[in-house]
Amino acid sequence: MRVIRHIAVNVFKESVRDKVLYNLVLFAILLMAASYLLSQLTAGQDIKIIKDLGLAAMQLFGLFMAVFIGIGLVSKEVERRSIYSLLSKPIRRQEFVIGKYVGLVLTLAVNLAIMTVAYYAVLGYMAWMAGSWFKPGWEAPAMDPALLKAVAMIMLQLMVITAVALFFSTFSSPMLSAGLTFGFYIVGHFNADLKHFEAIIDSRPVVYLARALYYLLPNLAPLDVKAQVVHALPVPAAYLLLNTAYAFVYIAALLTASSFIFLRRDFK
């Protein structure tokens, strides 16, 4: 556990050194500029659009971080040959993989937490500036705590994507890993189609294959509750819990597979 913590903290420090947190500045500027411009363009829908924009930006920024840092977690160490000195120490390869994963998740969590604070600050400012005649028309208060549900689900999605990126990083080149991880992200939002393949294809084997892929590939679409929280629609706690359970089990499976591949890898 101590080893995992050390590796995780090092990954976090390295990302800070690599100026990854600069994206927070970009996020803040984007939201502030948007909040200023949107009030002129949206016929009173600026709060709704800022909510949409903020959540989408959190997801997009997080996605790029998860993919582009995730794919380099292992391959970078191999490229720099620092893997030899690392593995010569009393570190088990599984600990190395899990430590790297936890480190990136920590980086993403810190990022998302700061972005959430900035997000609520902008929403609070807009609520303060809005005329009292606008507020009765809002579907939900500007600083609606339910938005945190969407943020939590974004974090879960990013955790799954980080695990996917790390998985590919253990055996593939960074470019290929990035492509495959983005592919998984896209498929993850489409794969409900795979479940209902019989509606378009008449072949039973193909339908079964599609069904198998549906369960095998990450299903990210249910983790997206942005629209529901923005429109103040109910998102049951049990649904969030099931999503969380699914994400953790899927991540555990990916980390196990990553550790297995990394264990068998020959660095001679």
Next chain:
Amino acid sequence: MRPGRPWVYGAAITLLMVVAVGVQVVRGRTYGDTALDDRLLYLRSGTVAAKAALSFDTLLADVYWIRALQHFGNDRLRPNIPGRFELLYPLLDLTTTLDPDFVVAYRFGAIFLSEPDPGGASRPDLAIALLKKGVRTTNRWEYYYDIGFVYYWNLHDYTNAADWFRRGGDLPGAPWWLRTYAAVMLTKGGDRQASRFLWQEVLQRPDTNEWLRNTAQMRLLQLDALDQIDILRRAVSEFQRRTGKLPERWRQLVAAGLLRGEPVDPSGTPYTLNFATGEVNVSGYSPLHPLPTEPR
């Protein structure tokens, strides 16, 4: 140039950018700037757009909503443009497919579509189609109310208006006054007092936003203008009865003691008098122009 001097590089980059901008300006003046075709809609299928947007569909809906607003605003200012408001319905359809819960897109969109020319697209049929889509997806009483209003105000179809108000009133959580609307439609659909009652209700409701509030105020002023025009027509008829001819100017009615002064509409713009027919109307320069078609 000695390497490593930041200000030298900074100056060089600035100079080169200034030259680049200069060249662009010269090219634009000589050959004209590339025109932006704002009437082009690449994606028409909301389903395809929703798939392509991955999990960013609500954000894409916001983009299309802003585009719909800009399209409406631009075309409203250009009454003679060919294909006026032609993209309004496709843009609203895309917006509401990408975000089926975007209540304002249905409700404002329906107003933009149903408003008579030149203020809107004069397509109450499309307004109803958009609202019916909302009924199919989220079934809110507000859409029933809006459909009833389009049937009432734009199509003067009081039976359908009453039916939609009643069906909306039957939904759980619907306000009590929707049933009142249905009753008003059935008893005195074409009555001007009924119109005034409905618009005053809109104005007084706490959830009415600024845009709709302005519309309601405008409608109430137009109804006042219609009342005033009735009085002015009576004055014109009286003048004709007394003198045997139509008045050519308002001054003649003032001189005859039928009016106190030159009449102005509720926006302060003088009314027009057609000396050939005796017809009274609001001026084309009045913000109240054109007046709504008088309910039958």
